Amino acid sequence: MTKNYLNDRVVACPTCQKSTSWDSKNGSRPFCSERCKLIDFGEWAKENYVISESDSSEPSKIDQ
16 A cells, blocks of 8 residues: 555644645645635735845846
């Protein structure tokens, strides 16, 4: 019998740092709960989290 190690994976919730399982039974993954998922979403909506632009001075292929 082969063991599926992905089902045994435990990660820290990005919001509260509580240990939570990373498997298909956790519909909120990587979060531990729907509450933590919504807290994270709220931070993005308030623009407290951002993805910074690259500092490259060269135009991207899209700009050309």
